Amino acid sequence: MNSQLSPRSSGLLTDLYELTMAAGYFQSGFDAKATFELFVRELPRERNYLVAAGLEQALQFLETVRFSAENIDYLRSQPIFKHVDRNFFEYLSQFRFGGEVWAAPEGALVFAQEPILRVTAPIIEAQLVETSLLSTINFQTMVASRAARLIMAAAGKPVVEFGARRAHGPEAGIFAARAAWIAGCAGTSNVMAANIFQIPAYGTQAHSWIMAHGDETQAFASFLNVFPEQATLLLDTYNVKAALQKIIASKRKPAGVRLDSGDLAAQSCWVRRQLDRAGWKDVQIFVSGDLDENKIADLLRRGDRIDAFGVGSALVAPTDARNLSMIYKLVEVEQGGRTREAIKLSESKSTFPGKKQVFRSSDKRGKWTKDLIGLQSEDSKGAEPLLAPVMRDGKRLSSAEPLNTARRRCSESLKCLPMRLLANTSARPYPVQHSRALEKLLRQARERVHRKM
Amino acid sequence: MNSQLSPRSSGLLTDLYELTMAAGYFQSGFDAKATFELFVRELPRERNYLVAAGLEQALQFLETVRFSAENIDYLRSQPIFKHVDRNFFEYLSQFRFGGEVWAAPEGALVFAQEPILRVTAPIIEAQLVETSLLSTINFQTMVASRAARLIMAAAGKPVVEFGARRAHGPEAGIFAARAAWIAGCAGTSNVMAANIFQIPAYGTQAHSWIMAHGDETQAFASFLNVFPEQATLLLDTYNVKAALQKIIASKRKPAGVRLDSGDLAAQSCWVRRQLDRAGWKDVQIFVSGDLDENKIADLLRRGDRIDAFGVGSALVAPTDARNLSMIYKLVEVEQGGRTREAIKLSESKSTFPGKKQVFRSSDKRGKWTKDLIGLQSEDSKGAEPLLAPVMRDGKRLSSAEPLNTARRRCSESLKCLPMRLLANTSARPYPVQHSRALEKLLRQARERVHRKM
Numbered sequence: 046m047n048s049q050l051s052p053r054s055s056g057l058l059t060d061l062y063e064l065t066m067a068a069g070y071f072q073s074g075f076d077a078k079a080t081f082e083l084f085v086r087e088l089p090r091e092r093n094y095l096v097a098a099g100l101e102q103a104l105q106f107l108e109t110v111r112f113s114a115e116n117i118d119y120l121r122s123q124p125i126f127k128h129v130d131r132n133f134f135e136y137l138s139q140f141r142f143g144g145e146v147w148a149a150p151e152g153a154l155v156f157a158q159e160p161i162l163r164v165t166a167p168i169i170e171a172q173l174v175e176t177s178l179l180s181t182i183n184f185q186t187m188v189a190s191r192a193a194r195l196i197m198a199a200a201g202k203p204v205v206e207f208g209a210r211r212a213h214g215p216e217a218g219i220f221a222a223r224a225a226w227i228a229g230c231a232g233t234s235n236v237m238a239a240n241i242f243q244i245p246a247y248g249t250q251a252h253s254w255i256m257a258h259g260d261e262t263q264a265f266a267s268f269l270n271v272f273p274e275q276a277t278l279l280l281d282t283y284n285v286k287a288a289l290q291k292i293i294a295s296k297r298k299p300a301g302v303r304l305d306s307g308d309l310a311a312q313s314c315w316v317r318r319q320l321d322r323a324g325w326k327d328v329q330i331f332v333s334g335d336l337d338e339n340k341i342a343d344l345l346r347r348g349d350r351i352d353a354f355g356v357g358s359a360l361v362a363p364t365d366a367r368n369l370s371m372i373y374k375l376v377e378v379e380q381g382g383r384t385r386e387a388i389k390l391s392e393s394k395s396t397f398p399g400k401k402q403v404f405r406s407s408d409k410r411g412k413w414t415k416d417l418i419g420l421q422s423e424d425s426k427g428a429e430p431l432l433a434p435v436m437r438d439g440k441r442l443s444s445a446e447p448l449n450t451a452r453r454r455c456s457e458s459l460k461c462l463p464m465r466l467l468a469n470t471s472a473r474p475y476p477v478q479h480s481r482a483l484e485k486l487l488r489q490a491r492e493r494v495h496r497k498m
Numbered sequence: 499m500n501s502q503l504s505p506r507s508s509g510l511l512t513d514l515y516e517l518t519m520a521a522g523y524f525q526s527g528f529d530a531k532a533t534f535e536l537f538v539r540e541l542p543r544e545r546n547y548l549v550a551a552g553l554e555q556a557l558q559f560l561e562t563v564r565f566s567a568e569n570i571d572y573l574r575s576q577p578i579f580k581h582v583d584r585n586f587f588e589y590l591s592q593f594r595f596g597g598e599v600w601a602a603p604e605g606a607l608v609f610a611q612e613p614i615l616r617v618t619a620p621i622i623e624a625q626l627v628e629t630s631l632l633s634t635i636n637f638q639t640m641v642a643s644r645a646a647r648l649i650m651a652a653a654g655k656p657v658v659e660f661g662a663r664r665a666h667g668p669e670a671g672i673f674a675a676r677a678a679w680i681a682g683c684a685g686t687s688n689v690m691a692a693n694i695f696q697i698p699a700y701g702t703q704a705h706s707w708i709m710a711h712g713d714e715t716q717a718f719a720s721f722l723n724v725f726p727e728q729a730t731l732l733l734d735t736y737n738v739k740a741a742l743q744k745i746i747a748s749k750r751k752p753a754g755v756r757l758d759s760g761d762l763a764a765q766s767c768w769v770r771r772q773l774d775r776a777g778w779k780d781v782q783i784f785v786s787g788d789l790d791e792n793k794i795a796d797l798l799r800r801g802d803r804i805d806a807f808g809v810g811s812a813l814v815a816p817t818d819a820r821n822l823s824m825i826y827k828l829v830e831v832e833q834g835g836r837t838r839e840a841i842k843l844s845e846s847k848s849t850f851p852g853k854k855q856v857f858r859s860s861d862k863r864g865k866w867t868k869d870l871i872g873l874q875s876e877d878s879k880g881a882e883p884l885l886a887p888v889m890r891d892g893k894r895l896s897s898a899e900p901l902n903t904a905r906r907r908c909s910e911s912l913k914c915l916p917m918r919l920l921a922n923t924s925a926r927p928y929p930v931q932h933s934r935a936l937e938k939l940l941r942q943a944r945e946r947v948h949r950k951m
Contacts, residue, residue, distance in 0.1 A: 058668045060660070060687040061701030065725060069707070073720045079710060119693045125701070125728045168710060175704075179663035180671055207513070210632035210824075213815075215511045216669035218633055234513040240572045248514030248578075251628075253828040254522070256840040257532060257621060260950060267526045272518060275578045283843045283947055335823075361666075364817045370788075371663075375706040387709040390736045494736055497713060 054109035056140060057116050059176040064120065067169045068129045071136055077380035079168040080400050082160040083178060083373045085186075093466040094154045094475065095369070096193050096455055097161050098224040099185030101151065101445055104436060106177050107144075112137040142170050146436035147421075149403075151446065152189075152227050152454035153431065154462060156477045159403045159418060161186070161371075163432060168378070175373045183371040184217065185224035191363050192228035193459065194469050195356055198338035200345055203231035203353040205247045207333060208361030209238075221361040227451045230360075231353070242448055247355070249277035249303045249331060256282060262291045269297050277301035277331055285312055293323045301329035301352070309334070310347040317350035329353065338469050376400060388490045397483055398490045404428035404480075413461045419480030507562035509593060510569050512629040517573065520622045521582045524589055530833035532621040533853050535613040536631060536826045538639075546919040547607045547928065548822070549646050549908055550614050551677040552638030554604065554898055557889060559630050560597075565590040595623050599889035600874075602856075605642075605680050605904035606884065607911045609930045612856045612871060614639070614824075616885060621831070628826045636824040637670065638677040644816050645681035646912065647922050648809055651791035653798055656684035656806040658700045660786060661814030662691075674814040680904045683813075684806070695901055700808070702730035702756045702784060709735060715744045722750050730754035730784055738765055746776045754782035754805070762787070763800040770803035782806065791922050829853060841943045850936055851943045857881035857933075866914045872933030 069075075085095060112120075117134050120126055144166020155161050161182060164171045195204050206225040212218030215237070222238030232245035239246035250268055258264035261283065268276050276299045280288040285304065292299065302320075304312050309332045320328045332344075333355035341354055358364075374396045375387040386398030400421040406414045406428045417428065435442055465472040479487075522528075538548060565573075570587050573579055597619025608614050614635060617624045648657050659678040665671030668690070675691030685698035692699035703721055711717035714736065721729050729752045733741040738757065745752065755773075757765050762785045773781045785797075786808035794807055811817075827849045828840040839851030853874040859867045859881045870881065888895055918925040932940075 053668065055690060057690040057693055058662075058671075059689055060662050061689050061692070061699045062687065062703055063701075064689060065701050066703055066707050066721075069703075069721050069724045070710075072724045075710070075720070077710060079706075081706070116693070120689075123699060125699075125725065128726060129724060172704075172706060176662045176671075177668055180665050180667055183664065184666045184670075209511075209513050210629045211636065212633050213637045213666035213670035214633055214673055215506065215630060217637075217666035218511075218629075220667055234515065236512055236514050236517060236573075237508060237510040239514070240510055240569070246514045246576060246578075248516075248518050250515055250519055250522075251625075252842050253532075253534070253625060253840075254519050256828045256842060257523075257528070257530060257831050259831070259838060259840075267528070268522050271522045271525045271582060272578065273581060358823075370811075375709045378710050378712075385712060387706075387712075389705050389709060 054106065054111055055116060056110050056112040056137065056173065057119070058106075059173055061125070063173050063175055065125060067173055068126065068133050070169050070172075071133045072130050075168065075380075077168045077378045078165065079171045079375055079379075080163060080165040080377040081171050081175070081373050082376050082401060083162040083182060083371060084160050085155075085157055085369050085371050087157045087370075089369065091469065091471050092190065093468070093472050094156060094190070094462060095186055096189035096228050097149045097153045097155050097182075097186055098151050098189035098227050098451070099182040099220070100148050100162070100435070102185070102220065103162065103178050103181045104146070104441055106181065107142045107146065107174060107436060108439065108441060110140070110142055110174065110177075112140050114138070140170075141439055142166065142174060143439035144170050144436070145434065145438070147432040148435045149431050150433065150451065150454060152451035152458065154455075154458045155431070156416060156475055158397075158477060159416065160401050160432060163400065165400070179371055179373055183369055185220055186371070187363065187369050188221045188224035188360055189228040189455070191360055192225040192230050193455070194338045195341065195354075195359065196229045197467055198341040198345070198469055199354055202351065205353060205355045206230045206233040206235070206360055207355040208357040209235040211358040212361040218361060223448070225360055226448065228455055229452065234355070244448075249301070250279050252279060252282045252305075255279060261288055262295065265292055265299075266295060266297065269299060275300050277303050277329070279303045279305065280316070281306050285316070289316055289319055293319060293325075298325050299328060301331050303331040303333065305332070305334045309351065310344045310349040313350040314348070331355065333357070335359075342469065386486055386490045388487065388494065390491065390494060397479065397487050399483060399486045401483065403431035405431055407461065411461055412463060413475070415476040415478065417478050417480055418483060420482050420486070423480055423482055507559065507564055508569060509563055509565040509590065509626065510572070511559075512626055514578075516626050516628055518578060520626055521579065521586050523622050523625075524586045525583050528621065530621045530831045531618065532624045532828055532832075533616060533618040533830040534624050534628070534826050535829050535854060536615040536635060536824060537613050538608075538610055538822050538824050540610045540823075542822065544922065544924050545643065546921070546925050547609060547643070547915060548639055549642035549681050550602045550606045550608050550635075550639055551604050551642035551680050551904070552635040552673070553601050553615070553888070555638070555673065556615065556631050556634045557599070557894055559634065560595045560599065560627060560889060561892065561894060563593070563595055563627065563630075565593050567591070593623075593626075594892055595619065595627060596892035597623055597889070598887065598891070600885040601888045602884050603886065603904065603907060604899065605907035605911065607908075607915060608884070609869060609928055611850075611930060612869065613854050613885060616853065618853070632824055632826055636822055638673055639824070640816065640822050641674045641677035641813060642681040642908070644813055645678040645683050646908070647791045648794065648807075648812065649682045650920055651794040651798070651922055652807055655804065658806060658808045659683045659686040659688070659813055660808040661810040662688040664811040665814040671814060676901070678813055679901060681908055682905065687808070697901075702754070703732050705732060705735045705758075708732060714741055715748060718745055718752075719748060719750065722752060728753050730756050730782070732756045732758065733769070734759050738769070742769055742772055746772060746778075751778050752781060754784050756784040756786065758785070758787045762804065763797045763802040766803040767801070784808065786810070788812075795922065839939055839943045841940065841947065843944065843947060850932065850940050852936060852939045854936065856884035858884055860914065864914055865916060866928070868929040868931065870931050870933055871936060873935050873939070876933055876935055
């Protein structure tokens, strides 16, 4: 139960209704091919863009998802599957995802309503993977999007991801570090993530190091003995000023000092003056302590002398914005040689039908001017398509992209975004329109639905 | 990289500074035994109690945490470990957690400042496990505590955990389902969690089922063919009233219907009337759609006819309260036969020293009257101690507790809580005091620290 707890490729990593619908499609002989699109209905308040992340883990899941014999035994034991044909379980034992996937690459910027991922596959396959695709991409996109804001607030000063202990379990911590790196964080405190993804690992020392030694001078000296070149010493266990004076009096220069509580702007200025007076101009001042983009911006406004920020909760467990409410919606069904666009009409939650593409236009200087959400089949008229094919017949079209490519894409993309959208407050939204062909398709689909009602 | 991505027992599941401090303690020969306590500094706003959860996974980690040869190679390759003695890496290759753990059992209610877990071990062992203990217990405790509020709001109607797609990745979804079950949710949509933890699995059907069929009548009939006794049909894909009329006209009674958007209270009343008129008094009305405790309470106030609630985001990715800010603090150090209490004094963040216990008093009817945080060594004077020993010499003192025991403990505990604290708004806090012995120890430790400054 322990190490096998979360087999990342199990078909049971899904909501029950995906499996009951699968049984329903199977048993009723509904053998359509379906297209689903994954997107965010609207941006959270004060967010002007999203940074796409998590595609790599989504593709890994699609390539490897299987039902083990134990998985199938479990399903058969559930009362709800009592009347389901045994051929369905035989089908599950052979289950593979064999569909086609188009996606926005990781690090790309996306806006509300724009498909981030599009899946076309036999309907059972396309449906079963919904829950895992959503949880994987929703989470990393949320973290990467938040990280971009924090980095923007820090205005060039490094932001390090410090969230492992605040993440929703160890796995979430690892992928949060990955997403934060894509968006431009300077590194992570998470050693496992640093190892797996080759992200720079950062660390200082904890209050417990000082508390355990009792004597602060001795605690600092002892750490410097082991890390003569890289020690960052923590100042605020008892009293910041006294701690710094002890360090300076010891005449042993650390690589940096860290502040974790109190008035960080004022403290950083005082600490900088003392360090400079000691001739230690290259000693870095690192701060942490429940920081977010507003607190960072405030510190900068107040003329701090901080060199780098460590951010935990705000990155990995953001509470400032509702969940992204990413959704995965059926947009097209092909059955018996006929194609039918699918829409949902419930009051506040309508969706556009059809296989879509996003066409992004730029001006001569490369700044983006607008996005047009159109049909995949439309002419791009020179605009840049956002979605590219990444998987066909269940096989990836290329090997995993180096994480630094996604990271570079994100930083390059942010330069193309109209300036006003880089603000951490609500700006006039980036223009995203729907094409005429798409509007027409929506009208037709609506009329068809209304005729049937 | 894929299936081995998150080995749940790797020593690298930690922050870098835990490992640099470990190297520091090792190399400087600081061989103290340390006691750390894990607790929440203050309750989030409008929270009157917390439901402890995640201990089982924390103990599994402590029992199995190891450094593989690859883990150690990675660490040795990092520049920061350049000056670290090779004996340290030899030590890591043999690393085991061999300490003692006391804990509040899962499902117990805890308050601010009360230790949920206490670890006593050689300082390197006690320190290294901090990050994993925090991320495991912080997350499940947060979800269980939120679930208790949702269940309270639902006033006896079942609440089902629907959050898999909103969770911070698949693993977080699984443990969220577990924590929600401890707190009293009726089940989960998460099939993997249902399988692993033997929690009832719930599911209905998605809008895509209706959309794929195009014809709603046929979509409902087809689902009923496969699930004649357990089908819950989704009403709001196009138009709730039209959908229900089609179902009633078909004369095939479903087990239930689901509403996912719009005015759920008004709709549920209308749906109930139609169902009753059709003689279908036992057809259940299930609702979902971004629900939280306030929306649920509002539905009940408005006289809904809802039978059960499905809740996702609010449970697994709560944005209503800051992270719990659970911490793991050094409280005592034993070295060379001497015991020293450890405290932190930084402005807003002081902590109490010493190995603590929580003594909970009740009145004659079994209602709790107050908690006293005292020293482990104090006489309980008839009050109930919250913490019990669960691990000694790195070995569990008993096998894993059945999840239903934790679930029962939670529901029994909620009955013992003074009524006012069950409200989902801020109530006069539950009385938690510190014992005189503890206050005295704090004074002494403060004086000692001040003398040294």
